[in-house]
Amino acid sequence: TRVLGDVVFENVDFGYTEGKIVLHDVALYAKPGQKIAFVGSTGAGKTTITNLINRFYPIMDGKIRYDGININKIHKSDLRQSLGIVLQDTHLFTGTVAENIRYGKLDATDEEVIKAAKLANADGFIQHLPEGYNSILTGDGGSLSQGQRQLLAIARAAIANPPVLILDEATSSIDTRTEAIVQQGMDRLMEGRTVFVIAHRLSTVKNSDVIMVLEQGRIIEKGSHNDLIMQKGKYYQLYTG
Numbered sequence: 208t209r210v211l212g213d214v215v216f217e218n219v220d221f222g223y224t225e226g227k228i229v230l231h232d233v234a235l236y237a238k239p240g241q242k243i244a245f246v247g248s249t250g251a252g253k254t255t256i257t258n259l260i261n262r263f264y265p266i267m268d269g270k271i272r273y274d275g276i277n278i279n280k281i282h283k284s285d286l287r288q289s290l291g292i293v294l295q296d297t298h299l300f301t302g303t304v305a306e307n308i309r310y311g312k313l314d315a316t317d318e319e320v321i322k323a324a325k326l327a328n329a330d331g332f333i334q335h336l337p338e339g340y341n342s343i344l345t346g347d348g349g350s351l352s353q354g355q356r357q358l359l360a361i362a363r364a365a366i367a368n369p370p371v372l373i374l375d376e377a378t379s380s381i382d383t384r385t386e387a388i389v390q391q392g393m394d395r396l397m398e399g400r401t402v403f404v405i406a407h408r409l410s411t412v413k414n415s416d417v418i419m420v421l422e423q424g425r426i427i428e429k430g431s432h433n434d435l436i437m438q439k440g441k442y443y444q445l446y447t448g
């Protein structure tokens with residue numbers, strides 16, 4: 208059974224090693240379909256929170272629940288099916304474009320592959336490759352641009368159709384036109400899912416339902432863009448920079 212996408216953290220404490228706590232008393236409530244953005248300086252704990260949503264590590268104190276169920280009681284395969292991840296650097300493997308997309312759902316039909324590629328805005332560039340969907344990518348996808356690799360990552364996440372999505376936005380600059388294409392694919396991918404995004408683009412942050420500002424492992428501010436601007440705290444400082 209897949210989760211609906213209701214995710215809660217209650218007073219979560221966590222450290223990678225005994226004695227060094229990196230998240231303190233983190234509380235978080237995401238309703239199905241909400242978009243939650245994490246912002247904060249390097250080392251603040253953004254990636255760590257997404258690691259815990261993925262249950263990559265056990266927490267030290269507190270509770271994490273999906274649809275009210277303790278994360279530790281959810282079957283590993285159910286959790287895996289419920290979560291999609293799009294990271295800054297997508298791992299592509301040696302194989303065809305179609306195989307690289309199908310990695311998100313191994314029994315997907317050709318039609319599903321094309322549908323996911325279209326949703327991701329990847330269909331256009333794929334059609335222009337010499338062999339289309341059957342073009343072979345080398346191990347690291349080196350023959351593709353960074354933007355094209357991102358579009359494949361979006362297609363791969365879309366084909367799995369997960370209720371919960373974790374995004375780590377790329378910091379590196381791609382040209383404006385490509386960025387708009389990637390953004391449109393991302394927007395379509397996010398639609399109707401609970402999304403946790405480590406946000407670098409201001410447009411993403413502004414459009415999130417809840418922005419969480421992290422500092423040294425604590426959530427120091429949370430609210431909508433407008434709430435936080437009015438609050439004139441850390442977010443306001445970052446934004447008006």
Ligand code: CTP
Pocket residue numbers: 223224229247248249250251252253254255256
């Ligand atoms: N940390 C650790 N062991 C790890 C990973 C991280 O001890 N395997 C520590 C880091 O040194 C940091 C804290 O955990 O003090 C939070 O790290 P992280 O969540 O990765 O910070 P981010 O906010 O994701 O930082 P960045 O913007 O640089 O990605």
Ligand code: MG
Pocket residue numbers: 253254255
């Ligand atoms: Mg990080």
